[in-house]
Structure formats: structure tokens, C-alpha cells
Amino acid sequence: MGLKKRYLAIIPILGIISILSIKDPKTTMTNLDDLTVRTNENGQTYGSNLAIESHSMDENGNPDDLDLILVEADNGKTGYVYKEDFYDISNQPKNPEEAVAYMEKLEKSGDRVISVYKKDGKNVIGSYKIGSK
Incomplete structure (x- = not known):
């Protein structure tokens, strides 16, 4: 194709x-169904970030909206990435020194590749590249 x-x-x-x-x-991904936040059989919310009217943040300043975010995988398939992976939540800096070190690490490491899942959050259907440059 x-x-x-x-x-x-x-x-x-x-x-x-x-x-x-x-x-x-x-x-x-222009289908109106993509703009609806839904819950999968595992209790995880999934959908497009465009479906969220106001982005709320948790106590650590991380997005607190969807568990699985709609993306188009590198292979062209539509699927979902985990919010934690997309925003690299576990590696977010907590002070200016950590922020500088985090940015230097991103510049050296290049692209970050994360898995893309079906709406169940279990079955991998592709990958999604997040560039640092």
C-alpha cells in the first residue's frame, strides 16, 4: 500500500x-470514535489526547488523563502507548540539576522507541519513535 x-x-x-x-x-486517526475516552477490559482508559478537554496533573506534575494514548505506530497501524512510556514519567527530573542531566542524556541517546499496543494494553502491534532532536 x-x-x-x-x-x-x-x-x-x-x-x-x-x-x-x-x-x-x-x-x-480522524474518526470521531477516536475522540471518545473509553475503558478497556483491564480497567485502563484509552483514547486520543484530543478527547481530553482539560488536562489534569497528578501530585508529581504528570498527566493524569489516559492510561493508553492513541498513536500511529511506525508500521502505520493505529494503537496505544502507555502514558508512562510516552512521557518517560519514571525518568522525569525533580530539580534543576537533574533536569540538565536528563537533557544531556536525551541528546546523547537519540531516539527513544516504545511499544504500541492494542486497546487491551497487552498485545504489542508495533513501535513508536520519540525523537530527542
Whole structure:
């Protein structure tokens, strides 16, 4: 299946023209069902970050909305990543010194790859690359 692109709009932003495009409409995440927060059989919430009206934070300042966040995997499949993996919650700095060390580590390590799951949060269907640059 080739990657056909449909150009949606040309938007001038601060003097820069941006072209928004999407892949073949059959594989995009524009379905209205994707904007509904649901709960899977394991009690985990899943859906698109676009479905959240106001992002709340937990006591550590981490997003407290969805357990599984909708993404498109590197293989083109639509699935979900764990919030903890997406935001790298376990490695977030707690002070300025840790923040500097964390940023230096990200610059050296390059891309971070996390697993993409079906809505059950168990079955891996692909991977998702998070770039540091």
C-alpha cells in the first residue's frame, strides 16, 4: 500500500507557510470514535489526547488523563502507548540539576522507541519513535 497524501490546508503562521497533510484517509486517526475516552477490559482508559478537554496533573506534575494514548505506530497501524512510556514519567527530573542531566542524556541517546499496543494494553502491534532532536 503506497503512502498517498491528501493536502488539507495551507496555513500562514507568523509569516511561515505550513502545509498540513495526512496519509491515505483509510489509515488516519480522524474518526470521531477516536475522540471518545473509553475503558478497556483491564480497567485502563484509552483514547486520543484530543478527547481530553482539560488536562489534569497528578501530585508529581504528570498527566493524569489516559492510561493508553492513541498513536500511529511506525508500521502505520493505529494503537496505544502507555502514558508512562510516552512521557518517560519514571525518568522525569525533580530539580534543576537533574533536569540538565536528563537533557544531556536525551541528546546523547537519540531516539527513544516504545511499544504500541492494542486497546487491551497487552498485545504489542508495533513501535513508536520519540525523537530527542
